[in-house]
Amino acid sequence: xxxxxxxxxxxxxxxxxxxxxxxxxxxxxxxxxxxxxxxxxxxxxxxxxxxxxxxxxxxxxxxxxxxxxxxxxxxxxxxxxxxxxxxxxxxxxxxxxxxxxxxxxxxxxxxxxxxxxxxxxxxxxxxxxxxxxxxxxxxxxxxxxxxxxxxxxxxxxxxxxxxxxxxxxxxxxxxxxxxxxxxxxxxxxxxxxxxxxxxxxxxxxxxxxxxxxxxxxxxxxxxxxxxxxxxxxxxxxxxxxxxxxxxxxxxxxxxxxxxxxxxxxx
Numbered sequence: 001x002x003x004x005x006x007x008x009x010x011x012x013x014x015x016x017x018x019x020x021x022x023x024x025x026x027x028x029x030x031x032x033x034x035x036x037x038x039x040x041x042x043x044x045x046x047x048x049x050x051x052x053x054x055x056x057x058x059x060x061x062x063x064x065x066x067x068x069x070x071x072x073x074x075x076x077x078x079x080x081x082x083x084x085x086x087x088x089x090x091x092x093x094x095x096x097x098x099x100x101x102x103x104x105x106x107x108x109x110x111x112x113x114x115x116x117x118x119x120x121x122x123x124x125x126x127x128x129x130x131x132x133x134x135x136x137x138x139x140x141x142x143x144x145x146x147x148x149x150x151x152x153x154x155x156x157x158x159x160x161x162x163x164x165x166x167x168x169x170x171x172x173x174x175x176x177x178x179x180x181x182x183x184x185x186x187x188x189x190x191x192x193x194x195x196x197x198x199x200x201x202x203x204x205x206x207x208x209x210x211x212x213x214x215x216x217x218x219x220x221x222x223x224x225x226x227x228x229x230x231x232x233x234x235x236x237x238x239x240x241x242x243x244x245x246x247x248x249x250x251x252x253x254x255x256x257x258x259x260x261x262x263x264x265x266x
Contacts, residue, residue: 020090023064024225025135026071027124031144031173033077033115040175040210042108044143045085047214048073049101054218058094060225068092069225070133073104074124078114079151082123088131115252116150117142117196118157121168125161139224143171147191147252154195155249167199171220172206173213185251195249201227 028048032041051057061069073086086103090096124140140161148154161168170192185191189206197204203223207216248254 019132019134021066022068022070022133022135023066024069024137024139025128025131025133026069026224027127027140028071028073029120029124029140029142030073030075031077031115032075032083033146034113035115035145038108043210043213045104045108047217049104050214051218051221053094053097053101056218057221057225058097060222061091064225065136070131070135072127076120076123077116079116079119081113082120083109088133114150115144115146115148117144117148118154119151121157121161125164125166137227138166140166140168141171141220141224142168142196143173145173145175146188147185147255149252149256153250158196158198162198167202168197169202169220169224170197170204171216172204174206174208175210190247191251194247
């Protein structure tokens with residue numbers, strides 16, 4: 001009898017501590033390095049708010065196995081520069097989406113110094129533990145306008161995250177302006193493909209102009225939530241398979257050393 005009483009008192013705590021199951025835990029890692037203008041930073045936040053409240057994203061959530069996802073929206077720049085805009089939150093209804101969108105657009109903060117994709121990946125990989133959710137999939141979604149130039153090599157951070165079972169997708173921002181000529185690279189999409197993303201079904205969606213941003217984010221979120229498989233190459237299209245040409249994933253660090261005269265800009 002005493003044992004049953006003790007179990008009765010403990011059981012509610014056990015049930016309360018149990019994580020909520022969701023279709024996907026989604027970490028949105030958004031670049032706010034100083035290579036982006038205040039106007040571009042605002043476009044990013046408004047673009048995510050628009051995408052998250054879109055009918056397409058809500059339909060993807062509703063059609064999931066459980067019909068709910070969990071997400072967090074974190075801005076990043078340097079190795080230790082991470083700004084949590086939306087902590088881990090349940091997204092299940094249009095009302096949830098609207099509340100998240102309001103948090104994202106409640107204010108518009110300034111950019112932060114440097115660009116550490118590896119720091120963002122390391123931070124994200126450790127942020128899932130104890131977030132209150134258990135996802136059938138765990139996805140880290142990284143957007144950025146330049147290569148890694150601070151912290152550990154990006155390949156090491158990527159591989160460490162992949163070893164823990166995460167999927168990493170990329171949204172390279174390939175818009176052109178004066179700062180991108182100094183700190184950007186023309187093949188940023190290839191850099192993300194070769195050095196950043198990984199895991200089953202991982203993909204890259206490049207953004208070539210800021211007026212495409214919201215649509216690109218919407219497409220990305222639908223793919224991540226619905227886990228839509230990558231397109232299959234039609235059998236009638238000839239494909240010549242060749243090993244990848246080696247790619248320099250330290251290009252950002254080398255550019256930083258060459259451009260130290262612009263230290264106060266990024």
